Amino acid sequence: MLKTEVAGSKAHLNKIVAGSLIDVEILMPATSKRVKTEFVGLLEGQFIVLNHPNPKRLGAALDYIKEGAQVIVRALLEQSGGQIIAFKAHIKSVTVHPARLIFIHFPESVQLIKLRNHTRIPTLIPATFCIPNYNTLGVIKDISLKGLQLHVQEPHVPEDLKETLCSIKLTGKDEEHITLQGQVCSIKQESVTTHLGIKLLCEQSKIENVLKDYLIDLSVIELTEVV
Known part of the structure; x- marks a missing residue:
């Protein structure tokens, strides 16, 4: 079983280490696509920055990485006793210069999901x-x-x-x-x-x-x- 806590404070986002791998789910009208990418950083209360996944791994989801699209982000927090942070947000913008980056709006709330000892x-x-x-x-x-x-x-x-x-x-x-x-x-x-x-x-x-x-x-x- 998993233990989930909806956290009103976004302070937990600061526990995601820059450069760490995260799981990004791109929501599309009839399905979704999950890919791995890197967490770049955040500006408190304004936006979160992710590295743009390799387009070859995105397939049809590439067309949905654009302003206004919705994503779900999941990350395993370091030294947290097996806690996963998860949140849903909309893409704010996508840049190609000087690097391909995805900016997403700061989420309204986040969830902390605790892996119990026997969660497989x-x-x-x-x-x-x-x-x-x-x-x-x-x-x-x-x-x-x-x-x-x-x-x-x-x-x-x-x-x-x-x-x-x-x-x-x-x-x-x-x-x-x-x-x-x-x-x-x-x-x-x-x-x-x-x-x-x-x-x-x-x-x-x-x-x-x-x-x-x-x-x-x-x-x-x-x-x-x-x-």
């Missing part, structure tokens, strides 16, 4: 599962502040893995090598894939850094109407 967020993060004398490549299919689900493309894994201490190795921002310590708590074999449920034993701040680096797919975070 879907991902597709390549990772290596490691125990003494054995390692295999896999994909982290979902992650929470307390655990993750790792799928490995092997029909058979070493016996008696349950309760075994392990390491999950992945590459973060700027090619930084990250190691998460954990313990295997469940094993499910399905055709040529083995699903490993892993309880994370490392510091929560380290897990939050993974969430931030990969800007975990926030499509599970729905923004209710804000006025």
Whole structure:
């Protein structure tokens, strides 16, 4: 479950770090398009500045990045205990010189969404599962502040893995090598894939850094109407 707080104060916007990745949803008449871009900064009470996403990733949504269009912005706040900030606003203007930037109006209100410890967020993060004398490549299919689900493309894994201490190795921002310590708590074999449920034993701040680096797919975070 997610815990949501509608915050009357916009001071929380100052917690979004310049240069950090954010999730932008461009609202269109019949659908919407979600892309990742960078948060540039803000002028208190006037506007927020975002880097213009790569046009090749926008498709038909490119025509809707214009004055008056509505967007939803979501960002994971650093050192916030897994809080996501989300708000809805209209585009104020778009510039092409000296840089392609999107200016959006300051929102009327924002929402703070707290990821509970067991909230599972879907991902597709390549990772290596490691125990003494054995390692295999896999994909982290979902992650929470307390655990993750790792799928490995092997029909058979070493016996008696349950309760075994392990390491999950992945590459973060700027090619930084990250190691998460954990313990295997469940094993499910399905055709040529083995699903490993892993309880994370490392510091929560380290897990939050993974969430931030990969800007975990926030499509599970729905923004209710804000006025």
